[in-house]
Amino acid sequence: MASAGNSSGDNILTRKTPILGQRLYVLIIATVLLVLAVFILLFLFLRNRNSKRRRIGIKHTSGLLPLVSNEMSEVKESDRVKATAKAVTEKNKVFLIDDVVKGVGIESGCKKVSSGSNESSTTRSESSSAFSASTDGLGGFGWGRWYSLRELEIATNQFSVENVIGEGGYGIVYRGVLHDGSVIAVKNLLNNKGQAEKEFKVEVEAIGKVKHKNLVGLIGYCADGAQRLLVYEYIDNGNLEQWLHGDVGPVSPLTWEIRIKIAIGTARGLAYLHEGLEPKVVHRDVKSSNVLLDRKWNARVSDFGLAKLLGSEKSFVTTRVMGTFGYVSPDYASTGMLNEANDVYSFGVLLMEIITGRSPVDYSRPPGEMNLIDWFKTMVGNRRGEDLVDPLIEVPPPPRVLKRILLICLRCIDLDANKRPKMGQIVHMLEADEIPYRSEPRSVRDIAPLHPQAIGYDKT
Structure with missing residues (x-):
């Protein structure tokens, strides 16, 4: 009976099949070989792809990566050991x-x-x-x-x-x-x-x-x-604060025309940070001491130590409130929500400082004049804009030009951050001949005064 069983098994394996008329054992052997070939090819493919990935990775990291990368490391461990002696001089x-x-x-x-x-x-x-x-x-x-x-x-x-x-x-x-x-x-x-x-x-x-x-x-x-x-x-003519508040004699070398030139240059620099870069840069510390001047009175914005990067997908970023007393916008001081409107507010204070020759906060002044913004609004509200001009300016500006600049100041310090103009718009306003009227005029008295006692933040 055993012999009969073996004979039956042999008959099954040697029996011809409908597939190309081949015997069953031939098809089994062919299938096994095919499966093995597929596994071998797959193994070689994966190995080759991993090898390419490693080569591409080394090639990619050999260059200088963007500065905004969150995680950066050295190219090779061997470079870490040899950095001091050979990193630059040899390779x-x-x-x-x-x-x-x-x-x-x-x-x-x-x-x-x-x-x-x-x-x-x-x-x-x-x-x-x-x-x-x-x-x-x-x-x-x-x-x-x-x-x-x-x-x-x-x-x-x-x-x-x-x-x-x-x-x-x-x-x-x-x-x-x-x-x-x-x-x-x-x-x-x-x-x-x-x-x-x-x-x-x-x-x-x-x-x-x-x-x-x-x-x-x-x-x-x-x-x-x-x-x-x-x-x-190196900018060889000091900063704006020194020229506005230093001992420059009975007549300031900063004429009205020079002051407007400085204001326009500063506005252009900030406009580039806000509108010419991606991600945009919010300076966060716009003030007179951070505006450097060259021999031709060209303004150069400096000191980006407090700056924040703001991507296009974000309308603001929440931070610890930083800045310089007198320049910080009340909305940022109260909420910590930072965007380019805060720089616009600071620029408005700076523009007032350029016009008047006064510091944003000066406790040596009479009580009603200690805070530049409060005093400025009061003077404009009383139609005494000509009395705001720095007395050290030998030739005062034409009334029409002065009125235009005063209105720009008030628009920059609007308590509603959404109604403040963009820095690019401010550049055009400063360069324009026409007064930048609001679509919905508001009186100076509608803009609540800013009291320094109501703001608490870090001083620099």
Whole structure:
């Protein structure tokens, strides 16, 4: 019986099938071989694709990534070990911004990237193209130039007191001269509770990739240990605050025409930040000391340490209220909701300051004149606009021109942030010959006065 069973099994395997007349065992063997071939091909395909991914990943990260990236690391572990000795001098490696911020791989100061390197130039130009055409790089330096701490010490004479040209809550600015004779401004950030690192990142992200004739350009940076330094273009005629409130004699060199030129330049710089970039930049600290002037009285907006980036999909961003007393809009001070309308308000206060020659808050004045905004509104409401003009201006403006500028001020400080004009509109208003009337006129008395006692925020 066993022999009969085996014979039956053999008959089944050797029996011909309808498939091409082949025997069953032939079809089974062919099927097994086909399945094995499919698995082998699939394995080789996946292996080859993973290999390509690894090669593409290395190639992608060898360049300089956009500064707004949230997570940045070094290209290779070997570069981390050799960064100090060979990163630039042998291979012109470009470190990522976050490595500079964290001090990763940099033990004895930042190395300069050779601007003559074809590899560096190509990499930077490719990275630059990732941004819109409006976000130009910094001249021939791409994202900016790296400086060693030693180089900046020599340029500023060991950060001597004689070279101090500015000082604020977040750092001291020094005048420096490089070995090639070019003059720079070096901002040494104060590391108060990590603030230096925060401001370093903010300034690099906000203006490290842009260039505009009314913005102070960031041309380089350096990190050494806990120290963070930013290198700017040097603007050789001081700031607006010094010319408005300093001892300039019985007649101010800032004529009415010069003051309007400064106001227009400042407005153009802010308009570029708000409307010419993506993401847009909200300065958050517009004030007279942050408007630098060159010898031809061209305005250059500076100090982006408090700036915030605001994407097109966002109408505002909620932040801790920061700014300078007297310039901060009441809506931002009360809610912490920040957008470009807050810069518009600050510009309105600045424009009042330019016209009157008075500080936003001056406790040496009589009680009714301590707060510039309150006094300004009262004077306009009483039709005494001509008395608002700085007495140090030798030739006062024509009444029609003055009225136009006064109305621009009032529109900028409207308590309803939605009714404030955009900075681009303000530029046209300042340049126009016609008075920017409202579609729905409101009297000065309709705009509630702003009392400094009602606002609480950080002072800088």
